[in-house]
Amino acid sequence: MLRVGVVGVGNMGRHHARIYSELSKEGEVEFVGVADANLERAKEVASQFKTKAFGDYRELIGRVDAVSIAVPTSLHKQVALEFIENGVSVLVEKPIAESIESAQEIIRAAKKNNVTLMVGHVERFNPGVLKLKEILDENLIGKVVTLTAKRVGPLPPQIKDVGVIIDLAVHDIDVMSFLLERNVRKVYARAGSAKNPLELEDYAIIMLDFENATGVVETNWLTPHKVRTLSVVGTEGIAELNYITQKLILYNHEWVKEAKVQFKEPLRNELEHFVECVKKEEKPLVNGEEGLHALMVAIKALESANKDEAIDVEFT
Incomplete structure (x- = not known):
């Protein structure tokens, strides 16, 4: 045992x-x-x-x-x-x-x-994310062009040693890399501290350059209610995922379909x-390397926000 x-x-x-x-x-x-x-x-x-x-x-x-x-x-x-x-x-x-x-x-x-x-990285085990990966692998919305995530909500009182990028944005950085099977090549971010008592960043917009697509992550600790969504745009349609409800809807010019997702607690x-x-x-x-990649991109996003320039992500 x-x-x-x-x-x-x-x-x-x-x-x-x-x-x-x-x-x-x-x-x-x-x-x-x-x-x-x-x-x-x-x-x-x-x-x-x-x-x-x-x-x-x-x-x-x-x-x-x-x-x-x-x-x-x-x-x-x-x-x-x-x-x-x-x-x-x-x-x-x-x-x-x-x-x-x-x-x-x-x-x-x-x-x-x-x-x-x-x-x-618990979102990797979200049934909605796993179903979305199947849909992309089956090419049901064509070639992925952009991925846009929104991960916002109130400040968790227990988080005192990192800002919103390393605490929250790493989720979507990791999910996007998983869905595309690609590492981030370059990152550009704008971020700041509006209300954080420790002056750590509590809002950010991050742009991620993959080899074959672009990702955008909006994250903050300023929104009074929790939102966790991901939109994937392909050449033949789009997919909209609500991480919380695990509801996944596909759209194209002819139809709207809801994917069959068996709800289960990701953790x-x-x-x-x-x-x-x-x-x-x-x-x-x-594994550890994938955890390192998500962390590295988050750290480079902070560097980008401080320098106000795009930063290359070197990862082997």
Whole structure:
């Protein structure tokens, strides 16, 4: 039985704990425990999901085979490396790290220690996104010309170490790269801080140059309600996806069709995939290099906004 745990049980980590608890009841994993620097919070979550609480994540080392890491981004490298170096497979919540160098260090360590490294780009496991990929692969809307994403909403109070580009825009950067099977070649962004108390950017418009298409991402923490949409324009039609409802509609000059999408929680899909990859020693859908690419483009977008010029993205 695969032994799993969660490090960091704030907003996102709590959901990881909930799903591991469900998987444990189904006999898929043994849910060993949760760790959080706030021991009271760890105890509360552990009590809710019938597992053990630890105030120091190092107490999970030796007890688990795989772990979800949902601590603040600035701590990803430190926590991930300790587990990896002790032979534990890790799912690191997105973004993979706070810097390119830290991300590369995590990737190297995972390869050296022969453990599974997965990055939590949860939208990759959204049934609407997976169905859209099928539609593009079947050429149902022709050659893709543009992709336009809108990912806006109120400021999450728990996000204190990165701005809206690295926290939110990375989702759509990764999804667009996945749909097109291409890395971003060049990025141009405009961004600023309107209300963020830490003066981190809280709004941005990002243009992504792919080899065969152009992507645009609008993101902010200023909109009072959450919006998560993606529009893909092809030479023979367009596809409109609502990430939240997983509703996917295709349009062309002759008809309007709604794709049949079986609704399922993306995070549940993601954690089931992670568990299977660890058990079977298979490469995950979102590996370290893909997490690095999304982070690199986000960092280059910040650089572009600061310099007010397009920036090349070098990725090998």
